[in-house]
Amino acid sequence: MFQINENYQKLPGSYLFSAIAKKVAAYSEKNPDKPLIRLGIGDVTQPIAPAIIEAMHKAVDEMGQAETFHGYAPDLGYAFLRKAIVENDYKARGCEISEDEIFVSDGAKSDSANIQELFSADSKIAVCDPVYPVYVDSNVMAGRTGTYNPDTERWSNVIYMPCTAENHFVPEFPEETPDLIYLCLPNNPTGTTLTKAQLKEWVDYANRVGAVIIYDGAYEAYISQEDVAHSIYECDGAKTCAIELKSFSKNAGFTGVRLGYTVVLLVMSGIREVLGAGTFNGAEVFPAEYAAGMMALPVGGFLTLGVLIALMQWAQTKVKGGK
Amino acid sequence: MFQINENYQKLPGSYLFSAIAKKVAAYSEKNPDKPLIRLGIGDVTQPIAPAIIEAMHKAVDEMGQAETFHGYAPDLGYAFLRKAIVENDYKARGCEISEDEIFVSDGAKSDSANIQELFSADSKIAVCDPVYPVYVDSNVMAGRTGTYNPDTERWSNVIYMPCTAENHFVPEFPEETPDLIYLCLPNNPTGTTLTKAQLKEWVDYANRVGAVIIYDGAYEAYISQEDVAHSIYECDGAKTCAIELKSFSKNAGFTGVRLGYTVVLLVMSGIREVLGAGTFNGAEVFPAEYAAGMMALPVGGFLTLGVLIALMQWAQTKVKGGK
Numbered sequence: 001m002f003q004i005n006e007n008y009q010k011l012p013g014s015y016l017f018s019a020i021a022k023k024v025a026a027y028s029e030k031n032p033d034k035p036l037i038r039l040g041i042g043d044v045t046q047p048i049a050p051a052i053i054e055a056m057h058k059a060v061d062e063m064g065q066a067e068t069f070h071g072y073a074p075d076l077g078y079a080f081l082r083k084a085i086v087e088n089d090y091k092a093r094g095c096e097i098s099e100d101e102i103f104v105s106d107g108a109k110s111d112s113a114n115i116q117e118l119f120s121a122d123s124k125i126a127v128c129d130p131v132y133p134v135y136v137d138s139n140v141m142a143g144r145t146g147t148y149n150p151d152t153e154r155w156s157n158v159i160y161m162p163c164t165a166e167n168h169f170v171p172e173f174p175e176e177t178p179d180l181i182y183l184c185l186p187n188n189p190t191g192t193t194l195t196k197a198q199l200k201e202w203v204d205y206a207n208r209v210g211a212v213i214i215y216d217g218a219y220e221a222y223i224s225q226e227d228v229a230h231s232i233y234e235c236d237g238a239k240t241c242a243i244e245l246k247s248f249s250k251n252a253g254f255t256g257v258r259l260g261y262t263v264v265l266l267v268m269s270g271i272r273e274v275l276g277a278g279t280f281n282g283a284e285v286f287p288a289e290y291a292a293g294m295m296a297l298p299v300g301g302f303l304t305l306g307v308l309i310a311l312m313q314w315a316q317t318k319v320k321g322g323k
Numbered sequence: 324m325f326q327i328n329e330n331y332q333k334l335p336g337s338y339l340f341s342a343i344a345k346k347v348a349a350y351s352e353k354n355p356d357k358p359l360i361r362l363g364i365g366d367v368t369q370p371i372a373p374a375i376i377e378a379m380h381k382a383v384d385e386m387g388q389a390e391t392f393h394g395y396a397p398d399l400g401y402a403f404l405r406k407a408i409v410e411n412d413y414k415a416r417g418c419e420i421s422e423d424e425i426f427v428s429d430g431a432k433s434d435s436a437n438i439q440e441l442f443s444a445d446s447k448i449a450v451c452d453p454v455y456p457v458y459v460d461s462n463v464m465a466g467r468t469g470t471y472n473p474d475t476e477r478w479s480n481v482i483y484m485p486c487t488a489e490n491h492f493v494p495e496f497p498e499e500t501p502d503l504i505y506l507c508l509p510n511n512p513t514g515t516t517l518t519k520a521q522l523k524e525w526v527d528y529a530n531r532v533g534a535v536i537i538y539d540g541a542y543e544a545y546i547s548q549e550d551v552a553h554s555i556y557e558c559d560g561a562k563t564c565a566i567e568l569k570s571f572s573k574n575a576g577f578t579g580v581r582l583g584y585t586v587v588l589l590v591m592s593g594i595r596e597v598l599g600a601g602t603f604n605g606a607e608v609f610p611a612e613y614a615a616g617m618m619a620l621p622v623g624g625f626l627t628l629g630v631l632i633a634l635m636q637w638a639q640t641k642v643k644g645g646k
Binding site for chain 1: 324325326327328329331366367369370371373376379380383384386387388389391392393394395396429440441442443444445446464466502503532533534535578579580581
C-alpha cells in the first residue's frame with residue numbers, strides 16, 4: 001500500500017505565504033477601498049526591458065528556422081550565457097570563476113529548494129531568523145528539521161540565528177555547529193548587508209567547522225555600498241565552502257521568466273552536476289565541455305559520477321584535515 | 324562537518340546515457356566518415372511550427388508592454404493552457420478532468436524525476452525492464468533502491484518487470500506487490516503499447532493492491548491504433564490510482580522548450596500541490612482559483628497543506644478499505 005512522504009504532514013505550521021494571503025484577504029474584504037502594497041513576494045512592477053525583449057524575439061526566430069533551431073540545451077546552460085556571467089558578474093569583480101562552474105537553472109527558487117538534496121539526510125541546517133521560508137520548508141520536506149512547535153514557531157532540529165534590532169539584524173555564529181548555513185545577502189526580509197570583512201568571517205567560520213554556506217545572492221542588484229561584496233567568492237576561502245545562488249529577477253526585472261544560476265567551484269561542483277544529471281532540467285548526457293574540463297584531472301577518460309563523488313570525498317577530507 | 328547525500332554514491336553503475344555517450348565517442352573516433360543516427364535521446368529534428376512561433380512572439384511582446392506584462396505565473400500554470408489541455412486532451416476523449424487537476428510544469432522529465440518525492444521513503448517501485456533510466460535513478464537518489472549489482476545490472480530493492488520478445492514486450496503483474504508502478508506507454512524504448520482493455524487490467528491491479536501508477540504518456544502522439552488509450556484516465560478506476568505525466572516534446576516538436584504537465588485527480592491532487600508549493604517552479608502562494616475549488620469541501624476557509632494531507636489519508640483509507 002503506497003504511503004505519502006510523511007515529512008509533508010509536518011509542513012502546515014510554517015506556511016508563511018498562506019498566512020499572509022489569509023490576512024491580506026481578510027483586510028481587503030473589510031477595506032475594499034484601500035489600496036494595498038504587497039511586500040510579501042517580489043513580483044515585477046515594470047515590463048521587461050527592450051533589449052531583453054529583442055533578444056527573446058531573436059531566440060524565438062531561431063527556433064522557427066531549420067538553419068538555427070535546437071533542442072535540449074546543454075546541462076549547464078548555454079555557453080554564451082555562462083561566458084557572459086563569468087565576464088560580467090565575476091571576472092569584473094576579481095573573482096576567479098570559470099564557465100564550467102556556472103550552472104544555469106530555471107530560477108533561484110528552484111535551486112534554493114533543491115540544493116539541500118545534495119547533502120546527507122542528517123545534515124543540520126542554520127538559518128537567519130526571520131528568513132525566506134523556502135530554505136526551511138525544503139528541509140522539512142526532506143525530513144531534516146525535527147518537530148514543529150507552533151507556540152515558538154520553531155523546528156526542533158534547526159539552528160536559528162536571530163536577526164533583531166538588538167544585533168542590528170546581523171546574524172552571529174551559532175553555538176551549535178551546523179553542516180549547512182543559509183545566508184541571504186542582501187537579506188530578504190530584513191535588508192541586511194554584511195561588509196566584505198564581515199562576510200569573510202563567515203567564510204572562515206564555515207571552513208573552520210566544516211560547514212557549507214549556501215549563499216543566496218538574489219538581491220545583489222540592490223547593493224550600493226563599496227565595501228559590500230557582490231559575490232561570496234570575493235572572499236578568500238569561499239571556494240572550499242560556498243555555493244552561490246543568483247537570480248536575474250532583480251537586476252533584469254525578470255521575475256516569472258524563470259532564469260537563474262548557481263555557482264559551485266571545482267572542488268564542490270561534482271555534487272551539483274549529479275543533481276543536474278538526474279533531477280534538474282536539461283538533457284540526460286554529460287555535456288562535452290564539462291567532461292573535457294574534468295579529463296584534465298588524473299583520473300582521465302570520461303567523466304563519471306564516481307569521479308565526482310570521489311572528488312567530493314577528497315574535498316571533504318581536505319577541509320576536515322587541513323583547516 | 325557536512326556530508327553529501329550518500330545515495331548519490333550508488334549511482335554510477337546505472338548511468339545509461341554516459342555509457343552510450345562513451346560508446347558513440349569511441350565509434351566516431353574510429354569511423355569519422357560514418358554518419359550517426361542517434362536514438363539515445365529524443366531530440367528535435369525540425370524547427371518549431373509557425374503557429375507556435377507566432378504565439379511565442381506574442382507572449383514576448385506581452386512581457387515588454389506596461390499594459391500586458393506579468394510576473395510569477397500561477398502555481399498550476401496559466402488558466403488558458405490548462406483549459407486547452409482539458410478540452411483537447413481529455414474532454415475530447417471522454418475523460419472527466421477539470422482544470423485544477425492539471426499541473427503545468429517545466430517538462431515531463433522534471434516531473435518524472437520529482438514525482439517520487441511525494442511518496443514515503445520506503446516505497447517499493449516497480450519498473451519495466453528495459454526502461455527510461457530517470458525513474459530508477461531518481462529513486463536511487465532518494466535511497467529507495469537498495470544496492471546495485473553490477474553483474475546483473477539490477478538494484479536489490481526494485482521490482483523489475485521484464486519486457487522481452489518472449490512476452491511481446493508487455494509487462495506482467497509482478498509477484499511482489501509494489502507501492503509505485505512506473506508505466507511508460509507507448510513505451511520508451513520498446514515502443515510497446517497496451518490496448519485499453521490491457522491497461523484497464525493494470526488499473527484494476529493497482530487499485531486492488533493499493534499501488535499508485537505513475538503513467539508516463541510522453542509518447543502519446545505516436546498512437547495510431549483505435550483501441551489504444553491516449554490517457555490512462557480513459558480507464559474506469561484510474562482516478563483513484565493514477566498520476567499521468569504528459570509532454571509537448573513529441574506532439575509539438577517542443578523538446579528543449581521545457582513544457583509539460585501532470586494530471587492528478589482530486590483525491591490525489593493534494594500531494595502534487597504540496598510539491599508545487601514547495602519545490603517546483605512558480606510563485607509561493609496558493610493560487611486563488613485552486614483555493615476556491617477546495618473551499619467547496621467541508622473544511623472551508625483557505626486551503627492548507629493540512630487539508631491536502633488529510634484528503635490524501637482519506638483517499639488511502641478509501642482505497643484500502645473499499646477495494
